[in-house]
Amino acid sequence: MSSSKITIKDVAKRAGVSIATVSRFINKSPLKQENRAKVEKAVKDLGYQPLIYARRLAGGKLDSFGLIIPGYEGIFYSFYALEIIRQVASSLDEKAIDLHLHIYWNQDSFKTSLVDGVILADVIGNEKQVKRLVKEEIPLVIINRNLSDLDVNCVAVNNFKGAYEASEFLIQHGHKKIAHLAGDSRVQCSQERLEGFKSALSKAGISLKDDYIKATNFSRKEAREKLEELFKLKVPPTAIFCCSDEVASEVLNFAEEKRIEVPKELSVIGFDDNPHCLYGSLMLTTVRQPLREMAQQAVRILKENIKSKQPPQKIILDTELIIRDTVSFV
Amino acid sequence: MSSSKITIKDVAKRAGVSIATVSRFINKSPLKQENRAKVEKAVKDLGYQPLIYARRLAGGKLDSFGLIIPGYEGIFYSFYALEIIRQVASSLDEKAIDLHLHIYWNQDSFKTSLVDGVILADVIGNEKQVKRLVKEEIPLVIINRNLSDLDVNCVAVNNFKGAYEASEFLIQHGHKKIAHLAGDSRVQCSQERLEGFKSALSKAGISLKDDYIKATNFSRKEAREKLEELFKLKVPPTAIFCCSDEVASEVLNFAEEKRIEVPKELSVIGFDDNPHCLYGSLMLTTVRQPLREMAQQAVRILKENIKSKQPPQKIILDTELIIRDTVSFV
DNA sequence: GTGAAAGCGCTAACAG
DNA sequence: CTGTTAGCGCTTTCAC
Numbered sequence A, B: 001m002s003s004s005k006i007t008i009k010d011v012a013k014r015a016g017v018s019i020a021t022v023s024r025f026i027n028k029s030p031l032k033q034e035n036r037a038k039v040e041k042a043v044k045d046l047g048y049q050p051l052i053y054a055r056r057l058a059g060g061k062l063d064s065f066g067l068i069i070p071g072y073e074g075i076f077y078s079f080y081a082l083e084i085i086r087q088v089a090s091s092l093d094e095k096a097i098d099l100h101l102h103i104y105w106n107q108d109s110f111k112t113s114l115v116d117g118v119i120l121a122d123v124i125g126n127e128k129q130v131k132r133l134v135k136e137e138i139p140l141v142i143i144n145r146n147l148s149d150l151d152v153n154c155v156a157v158n159n160f161k162g163a164y165e166a167s168e169f170l171i172q173h174g175h176k177k178i179a180h181l182a183g184d185s186r187v188q189c190s191q192e193r194l195e196g197f198k199s200a201l202s203k204a205g206i207s208l209k210d211d212y213i214k215a216t217n218f219s220r221k222e223a224r225e226k227l228e229e230l231f232k233l234k235v236p237p238t239a240i241f242c243c244s245d246e247v248a249s250e251v252l253n254f255a256e257e258k259r260i261e262v263p264k265e266l267s268v269i270g271f272d273d274n275p276h277c278l279y280g281s282l283m284l285t286t287v288r289q290p291l292r293e294m295a296q297q298a299v300r301i302l303k304e305n306i307k308s309k310q311p312p313q314k315i316i317l318d319t320e321l322i323i324r325d326t327v328s329f330v
Numbered sequence C: 001g002t003g004a005a006a007g008c009g010c011t012a013a014c015a016g
Numbered sequence D: 001c002t003g004t005t006a007g008c009g010c011t012t013t014c015a016c
Helices: A008-015 A019-026 A033-046 A052-057 A079-094 A127-135 A159-172 A188-203 A220-230 A245-257 A291-307 B008-015 B019-026 B033-046 B052-057 B079-094 B127-135 B159-172 B188-203 B220-230 B245-257 B291-307
Strands: A064-070 A098-104 A117-121 A140-143 A153-157 A178-182 A213-215 A239-242 A267-272 A285-288 A314-317 A320-322 B064-070 B098-104 B117-121 B140-143 B153-157 B178-182 B213-215 B239-242 B267-272 B285-288 B314-317 B320-322
Touching (some): A008 A033, A052 B052, A064 A079, A079 A098, A079 A117, A079 A291, A079 B098, A098 B098, A127 A140, A153 A159, A153 A291, A159 A178, A159 A188, A159 A239, A159 A267, A178 A188, A178 A220, A188 A213, A213 A220, A220 A245, A239 A245, B008 B019, B008 B033, B064 B079, B079 B098, B079 B117, B079 B291, B117 B127, B117 B291, B127 B140, B159 B178, B159 B188, B159 B239, B159 B267, B159 B320, B178 B188, B178 B245, B220 B245, B245 B267, B291 B314
Parallel strands (some): A064 A098, A064 A117, A117 A140, A140 A153, A178 A239, A239 A267, B064 B098, B117 B140, B178 B239, B267 B285
Antiparallel strands (some): A285 A320
16 A cells, blocks of 8 residues: 555565665665675665664664644744744754654644654643653653753753843843843743843842833733833833844834834843844844754754663753844943 | 553453454454453553554554645745644644654655655645655645646645636726736746736736736745835836735835835735734735645545545635725725 | 454574 | 574454
């Protein structure tokens, strides 16, 4: 039914060798040059392709990784989520490894037996799924979420430091009335960024004003609402540090409408370095996340773990402050 | 290594039946009530999960579909591509079928033996891959691309008609100087939309002006360039039909900057009904593509084909003109 | 309905 | 280096 029905036997017969030799050829084990050539020819002539699941059953690899992403509303509008998928996909493509994408909505139906290992991009609401994967002892890497109670591989971005540096940059420009449009507080990176923000302000001796800290769900809509609140305040902020470029971009829109001049009257910093938000006359100052590197590291760690069991690695990658047009001295 | 090492044998022993009976239980074959209960209990107690690849090797299903998307630059910024992924993913999720996403960059490394069937979302530059899949006789559905020489299942959107209706709508509003910002001409839907546009104009007796037809690669950047050209013309258009909402949205930006009032001085129609482009004061008039339905149909057809070989189906879905704010009488 | 047994196509010892 | 052989875990005849 599926695939040409040519099996290892057919190849062996045609090449005049045993199936073991063919298997060795496939798995790149040492072979006499002469046999190698014969098998190669037979494989080519027959258009033979080994059946992945048969290999697997016999102890081989699938060369297929799973990528599990929690399926929150708006995931397909999230620069971050899409970048993760994109970067993991291209990183795997380079290594001729297949990607088994699983977006976790409700069902924990992910079949681990179809992959050699899995990358979990964030863990939001699917903690029990992670536990299951750990129990199944399948090679695992978690991106951007520290499950401190679990002994698993992690690759994360230093959100705290990124937020700290951005806030510090604002402070260095003389700002004291600094607001933070934070992300969804249930998401770990939002919490970390908020902490970084708070920490920078504290260190500079700026007292925290609750009115200046507004949570959003990363959406433009909520950003807009919170902005309205911010600028109804008796003392509006002179600078805003945003949880994402998308949100920052909405700040720019808002400012334009309200005739608030950026950066002269209002400084803005985003988070992501989302090229989508680079249109318009103002180039956004932002915090770049090394998403590509994160994906590559995750893939590397997973490969190592598949080859042989290893002690868990915890990798924290630094962000980079990208200075452009939207911050000025107060 | 992977998965708990509990096999069908363990279950059989624990339930006091043969492995065949356990197999039948898994495959929902008729069983005596008593045995069914025993096996069910054993499965539960042991936390048994059949190994997908072993089932497959023995002739079973994988419950895993492949989705192949050509990996052109900017795919992750494409509303269309993302919607396809999203809708296929959620459609499969409902049926507890796994998604094996493969973005085709260069290598034709997709392993068909890991899936029961594959959905090809458009075919751009990977025609030879399609031929291979056809030859392998794996159940196949192609989305939005007619490979007329191939006898395969297709689900497509009627781009011609959608474009025709949009153009007609403009004409009904008295427009005669109508431009078209077309998509990449190598992409089939771009060609079809262009044809629809031309056809509507011809029918209305409006002569085609080459200057009014500009190809873009769907990007804002190119849209902007072509717009500049359009409005340097001695007689600029009074209406523009765009290949996508993204492009239409750039037209709106451009108009605002140049103080061209929409829709009073310029009417605009997009394509996609991309909610992303609904921000701002003006609501875009656009052509909605039934992407969700397309995904569902594709999944349905694939399921049918996996169950039993069927004659190829060709399904063409209609678009819908969504009338909002950006078209007025000339 | 059920069990015994024969593979599915491949890998991995094990001898040679 | 190479061939032989014993499974991997499951489905499926085929008898009973």
